[in-house]
Amino acid sequence: xxxxxxxxxxxxxxxxTSCGKPPLPEVHTxxxxxxxxxxxxxxxxxxxxDSVGPEEMLKDKNKQTAPAGTVITFAFGGKQPTETxxxxxxxxxxxxxxxxxxxxxxxxxxxxxxxxxxxxWRKDSDGKISDDASYVFAxxxxx
Numbered sequence: 001x002x003x004x005x006x007x008x009x010x011x012x013x014x015x016x017t018s019c020g021k022p023p024l025p026e027v028h029t030x031x032x033x034x035x036x037x038x039x040x041x042x043x044x045x046x047x048x049x050d051s052v053g054p055e056e057m058l059k060d061k062n063k064q065t066a067p068a069g070t071v072i073t074f075a076f077g078g079k080q081p082t083e084t085x086x087x088x089x090x091x092x093x094x095x096x097x098x099x100x101x102x103x104x105x106x107x108x109x110x111x112x113x114x115x116x117x118x119x120x121w122r123k124d125s126d127g128k129i130s131d132d133a134s135y136v137f138a139x140x141x142x143x
Contacts, residue, residue: 020044022133023076025117030071035064040116040134054089054114054136063138068108072139074117075102081119089114112140 022044027035038058040051051057066072086097086104090113097104097115106113115137123130 021047022119022131023078025074025076025119025135027072027074027117027137029064029066030073033064033066035072035137035139036062037117037135037137040136042131042133044131044133051134054116054138057136058114058138061138063112063140065140065142066106068106068110068141068143070106070141071103072106073103076119079121082122083118083120085118087116087118089116106139106141108141110141110143112138114138 021039022042024037024039027037029035038061040054040057042049084099084102086099088095088097090107090111117135117137119133119135120129121131122128
């Protein structure tokens with residue numbers, strides 16, 4: 001009986017701690033250079049957290065440099081999100097970014113671009129969202 005209680009306690013601890021935080025995607029330039037990605041706002045399991053916007057969050061972080069028009073790819077390990085989207089902030093202007101097969105091109109105009117990647121994992125066929133997260137990173141486009 002004591003062993004059963006101990007096993008149940010271990011299983012409960014594992015279940016509660018497995019909720020944790022959303023997985024971070026891997027983001028790379030076409031030449032394989034890794035781009036630092038930071039977790040933004042999310043609802044994961046029973047936990048929700050809000051964060052500041054990408055410009056504020058990344059103001060003191062290193063920005064990966066990339067030539068104009070470089071293709072950037074992203075990938076999630078494990079269970080794949082059922083929906084992804086991306087927006088970009090540059091000079092105070094927010095625009096949607098077209099994604100094709102988890103990839104996009106950086107703009108041709110030099111400057112620092114702040115990206116927000118959004119991912120949702122649907123729970124069931126009813127379309128209920130079980131988990132969602134946003135991720136931010138910055139790229140400095142060089143000529």
